[in-house]
Amino acid sequence: MGTLFTTVRDTLRYKGREGQWLWVLHRISGLGILFYLILHVYDMSLAYFNVPVHEQMIALFKTPLFSVLELALAVLLIFHAVNGVRVALLDLRPELWAKQQLATRLALIITVVIAAPTIIIMIIYTINAHLGPVATTIAR
């Protein structure tokens, strides 16, 4: 816990550039995805061990709050994957070091390009699920 406190405190104290903030986002997105995975595995295990609780949780996941969280999860996943490729590439090809600021911008642009249509499609499906045929008509 002390390590986490020191890292957060010093990260806020130090004026790093893009690389530092992408590293922060990578950590946050990684934690978000880990949280989802734990919840998912727990919930799926309940489908076998405790069906009523599993059904209660599925009902909870269908509420608007979880729909919004699902959108956030999609963005986190896309960012984490794209940024992971950036870091791996820079690690495997050290001679690309001079292009790291370009790589940072590219990672963010690619994240937006993939995330934007994904989010739009997800929002349409979400509205559809919550409001029914009205949204289906708009989607068409």
Place this chain on the structure above:
Amino acid sequence: MKVHLKIKRFNPEKDKKPYWGEYDIEADESDRVLDALQTVKWTIDGALNFRRSCAHGICGSDAMRINGRNALACKLLIRDAVHNGAITVEPILGLPLIKDLIVDMEPFFAHYRAVMPFLVNNNEPGERERLQSQEQRARYDDGTKCILCACCTTSCPSFWARGEYVGPAAIVQAHRFIFDSRDEGAADRLEVLVEPDGVWRCRTVFNCTEVCPRDIQVTKLIGEVKQALVTGKID
């Protein structure tokens, strides 16, 4: 020009925690930040503590956090550092604070020693030098520029999180010998660097490369050591 200096002060005998000391001084825009600190020490508060030796970017004593980012106070000009008439100066992060801008550098030098920063070759060189081609010398040239100022290591988030991490400076020093054609200690150094607190703690953040006052391509050198570990080849 008038410069408002904000310096993080801390006296372990008096203060419970660091506080900001604020000083207004007159400085030339072509002065270095070190000149401004010396003006404060010599004319306002003689108790101000900071390290400096050569004052010309060679000895690496005066690494500090200027406007939030690591730099050598003797290399950074006032005109490049001043922001809205003010400059903030703080000690580097990740090492124990001793007094004002002085930190305990021993953990940093312990990591430096851990990578065996000296030529290892037990073969008798005979009556002459160990010869090397220009290409062989150029292979590790970048690492020879390091002055051990700790700007890189103390700008690294992995080092803030875990002081046991050897840090960028030690890896640069290891690289300088691993890729030296005369050296035969690469396997021993790589053994240290493959440990959990070795190169794999580097998260390719690039803070180190951005602050190196000697313009060493630190992250690139770390990447080359990672490659040497993965491929088992040193070339």
